[in-house]
Amino acid sequence: MSFPFTAFAPVAMVVGVLAVAGWVFITWLRIKHGYPLDGAWGQAVYPKNDDAAMERIKLLSQENAQLRAELGSIKDRLANVERIVTDSSHMLDREIESLRGQRN
Structure with a gap:
């Protein structure tokens, strides 16, 4: 019996889209409230x-x-x-x- 990958693909896509949308929303909130954005290593990208x-x-x-x-x-x-x-x-x-x- 094989695992149906066709049933897993839509779930993975939805999780990926939600993760990207959450990241965009958090970034928007930081910009809106004046917090500096963080780079890959935690340094401020645009310091005040x-x-x-x-x-x-x-x-x-x-x-x-x-x-x-x-x-x-x-x-x-x-x-x-x-x-x-x-x-x-x-x-x-x-x-x-x-x-x-x-x-x-």
Whole structure:
């Protein structure tokens, strides 16, 4: 005696359709009430943009700009130190003497 798969197929289809419809309904409710949507790993797909988050982004952007400026000045200073270390000593003596002459 064989199991009638033709009787099982409509039930499986109805369960599948109900599952998809339930997921769509739950997602609609979350959107309607302002809850963030979740991705596959639980992270927020569309997080809320509140004023506190925007202020944090603004402060972090300002700090990033300051750090980039400081890094640029450090790179310039490092280039000067490298030039001094790698230059021959007679070139360094001439530059120091020319700077002393400009000051007097």
